[in-house]
Amino acid sequence: MQLRIEGHTLPGRRCGPGPGFPGVDGIEVAVQRKDRPAELLDPQPGDAPTATWTFPCTFTADGELRGPYVQNRLGGRFVYLSWTGRQPQEETPRMFRRAKLMLADVPPEVLAEARRRGALVGRLALTDAEGYPLCGRVVPPVVEWAAH
Numbered sequence: 253m254q255l256r257i258e259g260h261t262l263p264g265r266r267c268g269p270g271p272g273f274p275g276v277d278g279i280e281v282a283v284q285r286k287d288r289p290a291e292l293l294d295p296q297p298g299d300a301p302t303a304t305w306t307f308p309c310t311f312t313a314d315g316e317l318r319g320p321y322v323q324n325r326l327g328g329r330f331v332y333l334s335w336t337g338r339q340p341q342e343e344t345p346r347m348f349r350r351a352k353l354m355l356a357d358v359p360p361e362v363l364a365e366a367r368r369r370g371a372l373v374g375r376l377a378l379t380d381a382e383g384y385p386l387c388g389r390v391v392p393p394v395v396e397w398a399a400h
Contacts, residue, residue, distance in 0.1 A: 253310065254371040255319065256400070257283065257331065257353065259303040261377035262296075263385045267337070270384075276337035276348055279385065281378060283307065283321050284332035289347060292334055293321060298385065303378065311367060317355050328356030333378070335385040349387040351378075357391040365399035373398050 262281070269275035279298030283305045285291035296303035309319030316329055323330050335349040353374055358366075366372035376395040378386050386394075 253308070253317075253367060254306055255309045255317065255321070255331070256304065256306040256371060256373045257333070258373060258375045259296075259333075259378040260301070260375070261379050262298050262300055262303060263379040263383060265297060265299045267384055274339050274341075276339055278345055279335060279337040280345070281333055281335050281385065284323075284334045284350070286320055286323055289334070292336070295336065298335075298337075309372075315363075315367075317363075317372075322355065323352075328354060330354045330356075331374075333386070335387070349385050351386045351388065351390050353390045353395055358397045359392070362397050362399055366397075369399050371400040373400050 265279050267276045280295040282292035282295040293305055307321045309317045309322055312318050321331055323332055331353045333351040334347050336345045336347050338345050374395045374397050380386050
């Protein structure tokens with residue numbers, strides 16, 4: 253089966269300073285490989301009109317998703333979208349934020365249909381309400397899950 257993440261409304265290549273945050277330039281977003289924070293799938297610029305990632309996954313015997321980009325920690329399975337950029341005093345980009353797309357919150361009927369049809373798609377805006385790169389735990393309705 254394929255898992256596809258479709259992002260829109262990206263925040264831009266620069267995130268200005270805020271309380272306790274010095275700002276970031278050269279922003280990119282990518283899917284993080286399981287247990288390898290530095291290994292990112294197809295980084296996309298923060299000012300792209302859209303960003304899409306597609307990767308393989310399988311189902312465990314108990315019906316949960318597993319794959320090279322599916323994390324499994326306390327609280328369930330999820331996919332990390334990692335944001336990288338450079339703070340003003342830095343030359344090398346580094347991860348500064350992550351969004352955690354919770355697979356446990358895919359509606360069961362959508363997951364069953366995706367398993368039958370061969371693809372699960374998550375669609376979401378990648379900018380939060382304050383104009384920053386989306387971060388934290390991401391569940392519906394922020395992400396819309398569909399079978400394809």
